[in-house]
Amino acid sequence: MRLYGCFGTANFGNFGDQITNSMKQLFSILFLGVSISLGAQDITGQWNGLLKVQGMQIRLVFHIDKKDAGFTGTMDSPDQGAKGIPLSSVQFESPKLTLRLDAAQIEYTGELKDDQVTGTFKQAGLSLPMDLKREAIEKPVVRRPQEPVKPYPYVAEEVVFENPKGNNKLAGTLTLPKKEGKFPAVILISGSGPQNRDEELLGHKPFLVIADYLTRNGIAVLRYDDRGNGQSTGDFKSATTADFATDAGAALAYLKTRKEIDPKKIGLCGHSEGGVIAPIVAAGNKSVGFIILLAGTGIPGDQLLLMQQELVGKANGMPEEDLAITRKLNSEAFELIKKINEPVVLKDSLQFFLKKIMKENPTMDRPKGMTDDQLIAQQMETLINPWVLYFLRYDPFPALTKVRCPVLALNGEKDLQVPPKENLAAIEKALKKARNKHVTIREFSGLNHLFQQCTTGSPDEYAGIEQTISPEVLKVISDWIQGL
Numbered sequence: 001m002r003l004y005g006c007f008g009t010a011n012f013g014n015f016g017d018q019i020t021n022s023m024k025q026l027f028s029i030l031f032l033g034v035s036i037s038l039g040a041q042d043i044t045g046q047w048n049g050l051l052k053v054q055g056m057q058i059r060l061v062f063h064i065d066k067k068d069a070g071f072t073g074t075m076d077s078p079d080q081g082a083k084g085i086p087l088s089s090v091q092f093e094s095p096k097l098t099l100r101l102d103a104a105q106i107e108y109t110g111e112l113k114d115d116q117v118t119g120t121f122k123q124a125g126l127s128l129p130m131d132l133k134r135e136a137i138e139k140p141v142v143r144r145p146q147e148p149v150k151p152y153p154y155v156a157e158e159v160v161f162e163n164p165k166g167n168n169k170l171a172g173t174l175t176l177p178k179k180e181g182k183f184p185a186v187i188l189i190s191g192s193g194p195q196n197r198d199e200e201l202l203g204h205k206p207f208l209v210i211a212d213y214l215t216r217n218g219i220a221v222l223r224y225d226d227r228g229n230g231q232s233t234g235d236f237k238s239a240t241t242a243d244f245a246t247d248a249g250a251a252l253a254y255l256k257t258r259k260e261i262d263p264k265k266i267g268l269c270g271h272s273e274g275g276v277i278a279p280i281v282a283a284g285n286k287s288v289g290f291i292i293l294l295a296g297t298g299i300p301g302d303q304l305l306l307m308q309q310e311l312v313g314k315a316n317g318m319p320e321e322d323l324a325i326t327r328k329l330n331s332e333a334f335e336l337i338k339k340i341n342e343p344v345v346l347k348d349s350l351q352f353f354l355k356k357i358m359k360e361n362p363t364m365d366r367p368k369g370m371t372d373d374q375l376i377a378q379q380m381e382t383l384i385n386p387w388v389l390y391f392l393r394y395d396p397f398p399a400l401t402k403v404r405c406p407v408l409a410l411n412g413e414k415d416l417q418v419p420p421k422e423n424l425a426a427i428e429k430a431l432k433k434a435r436n437k438h439v440t441i442r443e444f445s446g447l448n449h450l451f452q453q454c455t456t457g458s459p460d461e462y463a464g465i466e467q468t469i470s471p472e473v474l475k476v477i478s479d480w481i482q483g484l
Contacts, residue, residue: 043071043092043112047132050140051121056202056463057140062099062132064090079139097132142203146468148212154178159222160231163250168234170247172197172224175215176260184265184481185220186292187251189244191272192387196230197223199271202463206271206450213474219481220261222251240390241273245280252281252288265289265484267405269477270296272418272449275409276396283402290406290438290484292477295418295449298400298426301391302334304418311416315458329357333383337392347384354379400430406438407431408480410473412447414457440480444473 047062061076071090076083091098097117099108108130110119117132155176162169177183188207190199198205211221227234227247234247248268255261267290270278275296282288297304306327313323336353340346354376358364366375382388409427411420420443431439448454451473452465 048137049130049132050137051130053128059137143466144468145466146209147205154215161250161254163247165246166234166243168227170224171231172222175211175221177215177218182262183220183260185255185261186214186267186269188223189248189268189270189274189277190226191274194229194236195226197225204468206469209468214478217478222255238386240386241276245277248277248281267291279399279403282405283399288405293409295411295415297396297418298423300395306330307419308417315416315456334392337389350383397430400427401433403434404436406484409441411443412451413443413445414454415449416457417449
């Protein structure tokens with residue numbers, strides 16, 4: 001699920017799993033372009049750095065060349081598959097080195113000594129140490145002990161199915177037990193943000209681990225790349241939660257054509273935003289055999305995001321005064337979005353609101369090198385995004401009141417992105433209104449949004465935790481399906 005930031009100190013883009021995915025967005029900004037400064041001694045050649053942030057270790061490689069009186073260069077990010085990104089500027093006044101990426105509010109400053117630059121990387125309030133050296137840096141080893149290793153004791157088949165409603169094709173992996181028979185099946189639906197079939201984020205592959213565990217226990221699993229990602233076609237950027245629900249519906253229709261699958265026992269398992277999508281599909285399709293909500297939401301999107309911002313901000317040490325200001329400003333912006341449906345009127349209203357905020361808060365921190373107009377344009381791009389507009393306005397409660405199939409709703413006690421008490425209570429209330437008598441709701445002690453054993457629940461911990469998903473949660477899911 002995406003972390004969402006508007007007026008907070010950390011603006012990661014949109015709403016929150018991945019982180020989960022949110023951290024991936026932070027670094028996708030990082031590599032759009034860079035401005036660097038290097039100068040007097042011989043700085044040409046390759047420079048290697050290791051950026052350590054929020055549990056991740058990302059290698060940066062700068063290639064510097066001499067040109068006339070200055071320097072030019074390119075940048076690689078080997079761990080993200082980026083190579084040869086042109087640097088916007090290279091400056092150096094011995095011994096001081098300054099690297100800038102104005103579009104992403106990035107600045108790196110350091111001093112060159114004995115063929116090493118000791119310095120600090122900064123971005124929009126984030127400050128981290130990073131040194132540059134001539135020697136190549138090996139890819140950091142990250143242990144993920146739960147990831148399965150081939151050969152698997154089951155069949156893993158690459159599949160492609162169509163979604164006529166979205167005019168797109170979805171590519172995925174169907175895992176099947178090797179024995180004969182018709183198997184119960186689960187369709188995995190990812191959280192928000194562009195995800196591949198493994199819901200891969202921060203070095204973890206939750207859906208790969210879930211699919212492996214369930215298939216070893218006799219349950220078929222279909223997981224697929226989100227539209228416009230991996231091998232799936234379609235436009236992700238313009239899609240909303242409702243659009244993603246049609247993709248999940250297409251996956252359901254596809255499984256019903258497979259002779260190995262019991263058509264009466266096909267269920268949906270959604271994580272985070274996927275836990276919003278599953279009830280949408282189940283409410284309108286009686287052939288859904290069951291749904292599993294992993295950190296699914298039960299409260300309106302605007303309320304969820306305000307709660308998420310506050311909890312994550314507190315966990316990251318944000319002062320109470322800043323939290324209060326952030327809550328007030330975002331509440332007002334979200335309220336405009338909920339009240340105004342006409343796009344032109346909404347755009348004008350939000351621009352007026354943002355300009356008013358800037359005028360009334362002249363001492364408010366602005367990203368270095370960014371004018372108020374540029375900052376407003378950046379915020380507008382975030383708020384007017386189709387996905388954001390839909391999510392802020394969406395209330396999952398009505399769809400849940402129409403779900404009649406068995407439901408398993410799970411959450412972690414330390415989930416800061418989808419707070420368990422408020423959301424599980426709302427889900428339970430909606431299902432009672434639906435008179436659904438096949439409901440199991442459980443909150444797991446000590447688990448975060450990814451269902452990892454954690455310390456604080458902060459998204460900062462996700463990448464640094466070896467565990468991908470609690471074995472206890474895997475067993476509960478498997479046992480519940482087999483008991484239907």
